[in-house]
Amino acid sequence: MKYRRKNGSDTWHFCTNCSKWPTSDYVERDSKPTTGELDNECQAKENNGTCSKKQ
Ligand SMILES: [Zn+2]
Numbered sequence: 001m002k003y004r005r006k007n008g009s010d011t012w013h014f015c016t017n018c019s020k021w022p023t024s025d026y027v028e029r030d031s032k033p034t035t036g037e038l039d040n041e042c043q044a045k046e047n048n049g050t051c052s053k054k055q
Pocket residue numbers: 012013014015018019020021039040041042
């Protein structure tokens with residue numbers, strides 16, 4: 001599963017359908033980030049089962 005953050009931001013996104021999912025100028029990693037924080041919107045989607053993840 002992929003995690004992305006915008007360059008210069010410390011908030012990680014993991015739902016491709018997040019309104020703030022970075023599509024340019026981002027850093028991507030494929031394991032859970034150890035620094036920064038996870039986006040609230042992504043976590044809300046995860047909790048209600050509407051998070052689309054990129055494998
Ligand atoms: Zn997000």
